[in-house]
Amino acid sequence: QQQVKQSPQSLIVQKGGIPIINCAYENTAFDYFPWYQQFPGKGPALLIAIRPDVSEKKEGRFTISFNKSAKQFSLHIMDSQPGDSATYFCAASYSGNTGKLIFGQGTTLQVKP
Amino acid sequence: DAGITQSPRHKVTETGTPVTLRCHQTENHRYMYWYRQDPGHGLRLIHYSYGVKDTDKGEVSDGYSVSRSKTEDFLLTLESATSSQTSVYFCAISPTGVAGYTFGSGTRLTVV
Numbered sequence: 273q274q275q276v277k278q279s280p281q282s283l284i285v286q287k288g289g290i291p292i293i294n295c296a297y298e299n300t301a302f303d304y305f306p307w308y309q310q311f312p313g314k315g316p317a318l319l320i321a322i323r324p325d326v327s328e329k330k331e332g333r334f335t336i337s338f339n340k341s342a343k344q345f346s347l348h349i350m351d352s353q354p355g356d357s358a359t360y361f362c363a364a365s366y367s368g369n370t371g372k373l374i375f376g377q378g379t380t381l382q383v384k385p
Numbered sequence: 386d387a388g389i390t391q392s393p394r395h396k397v398t399e400t401g402t403p404v405t406l407r408c409h410q411t412e413n414h415r416y417m418y419w420y421r422q423d424p425g426h427g428l429r430l431i432h433y434s435y436g437v438k439d440t441d442k443g444e445v446s447d448g449y450s451v452s453r454s455k456t457e458d459f460l461l462t463l464e465s466a467t468s469s470q471t472s473v474y475f476c477a478i479s480p481t482g483v484a485g486y487t488f489g490s491g492t493r494l495t496v497v
Contacts, residue, residue, distance in 0.1 A: 274444075278427070281425075306486075308488075313490070313491075314490060314491075315475050315477075315488030315489050315490050315491055316428070316475070316486075316488050317488065318485060318486065318487075361427055361428065370416065370433065370435050370441075370482045371416050371418075371433075371479045371481070371482030371486070372418070372430055372433060372443065373428075373430075373486065374430075375420075375427040375428040375429070376427050377425055377426060377427045378427045
């Protein structure tokens with residue numbers, strides 16, 4: 273019930289492609305859904321986040337799509353670049369949970385030149 | 386990462402020995418968290434703190450203890466290290482406990 277399931281585990285795309293990473297959750301009390309980006313040897317960094325009152329949020333080339341009824345959300349990276357090669361984590365939390373984030377398993381993205 | 390420092394960055398220790406990892410912040414944030422990162426598991430919460438001397442368990446707390454005697458420092462102790470605790474440990478801070486974690490650069494711990 274507290275799990276967040278992320279897929280795929282790894283993804284390879286060509287430069288300019290649109291990789292899509294999907295996450296699903298069970299706990300309907302979740303009300304905050306961030307995505308984190310992690311480069312090798314570094315800690316994860318907040319990329320973009322969404323709350324369930326909107327179905328889509330864009331920040332630059334990164335877009336979150338949110339489907340509340342299906343309890344799914346996804347990250348799309350437009351015009352992907354080799355510099356986007358990293359591990360991406362989705363996560364979920366709910367108000368009153370003292371900020372505890374539940375993370376997905378992670379997706380390793382490689383963008384080929 | 387600016388405002389949060391983890392030490393040591395790397396450590397190799399023997400099975401059965403105690404180990405303490407330190408997280409230090411200069412942001413005066415109330416909330417601090419310890420996560421471990423393992424392939425196929427993402428990041429899993431070990432313990433967290435919502436104030437000085439206020440701590441609670443996370444998802445994978447067995448074998449770990451924490452202490453927070455000052456706002457800026459959050460210590461994670463492995464009482465008797467086991468090989469299953471070989472992992473990368475991340476500390477995170479948050480001002481509100483609702484959103485916007487900032488992670489440290491991690492400590493790679495190997496238990497032999």
